[in-house]
Amino acid sequence: MYVTPGRVESPFWSKDGKSLILTVGGKLAILPLGVPGAKPVPVDTGTLSRIGHHTALSPDGTLLGFTDDTGGKSSIYTVPVTGGTPKLITDKASSYFQGWSPDGKLLLYCGNRNGKTQIITVPAGGGPETLLGTPENNNDSPEYSPDGKYIYFNSDRTGLMQIWRMTFDGKEETQITTEEYSNWFPHVSPDGTQVAYMSYDKGIAGHPNDADIHVHSMNLASKAVKIIANFMGGPASVHSPFWSPDGLSLALVSYQATK
Numbered sequence: 001m002y003v004t005p006g007r008v009e010s011p012f013w014s015k016d017g018k019s020l021i022l023t024v025g026g027k028l029a030i031l032p033l034g035v036p037g038a039k040p041v042p043v044d045t046g047t048l049s050r051i052g053h054h055t056a057l058s059p060d061g062t063l064l065g066f067t068d069d070t071g072g073k074s075s076i077y078t079v080p081v082t083g084g085t086p087k088l089i090t091d092k093a094s095s096y097f098q099g100w101s102p103d104g105k106l107l108l109y110c111g112n113r114n115g116k117t118q119i120i121t122v123p124a125g126g127g128p129e130t131l132l133g134t135p136e137n138n139n140d141s142p143e144y145s146p147d148g149k150y151i152y153f154n155s156d157r158t159g160l161m162q163i164w165r166m167t168f169d170g171k172e173e174t175q176i177t178t179e180e181y182s183n184w185f186p187h188v189s190p191d192g193t194q195v196a197y198m199s200y201d202k203g204i205a206g207h208p209n210d211a212d213i214h215v216h217s218m219n220l221a222s223k224a225v226k227i228i229a230n231f232m233g234g235p236a237s238v239h240s241p242f243w244s245p246d247g248l249s250l251a252l253v254s255y256q257a258t259k
Helices: none
Strands: 008-013 019-024 027-032 051-057 063-068 075-080 087-090 096-100 106-113 116-123 130-132 139-144 150-155 162-167 181-188 194-201 211-219 225-233
Touching (some): 019 051, 027 051, 096 139, 106 139, 116 139, 139 181, 150 181, 181 211
Antiparallel strands (some): 051 063, 063 075, 063 096, 116 130, 181 194, 194 211
């Protein structure tokens, strides 16, 4: 859909499926689809200019949530999708935005709390944060299922990073994948039948950029797994919720090395 020098990050779909929203040079931008020669159009986020790949659209399509590092902290903001003055939701460092609850009432994120990466929620308008899941483990990259009953995430509690899920209130943690890959960034299809995620080959520590990665999809009923794509990328390739509204496509970024 779009090829450019440099680096773009974390594409996700507009509510109507006609555009992709992505990060370009630390700013949010909207790329119209199906328009020959179209380029990303910047979204006004005021003085914030260090927006990374922790971004997502509200369920009603009106607000963008994101993490920005302009102030030296990883702070979470929301802004109208049409642009405007960002609203600070939390500046408790570090806070890495992941997404919204299906009813739009909560923001879901992760951050370092007490020496571990923890899964956290906060009211969408701001307020006290709530920690979810087992605190002695590193739990990362959470996302709600479309029905709001579960939160999918990845955890390294069994050694390799694998996909897990828990109930919306942080209970009943259950391992979903057991592959010989390091699995990150689960995203559930709009109909709730599949979870797609990014995998590194065993032996790769963390989630480095510019590595050989695979995108897998698991049928949640049969547990059958298939490879959707293989390319060079990293967290910014697939971090945001990347299913199209109709569940037929994924939005991905692949990178090609230059001299």
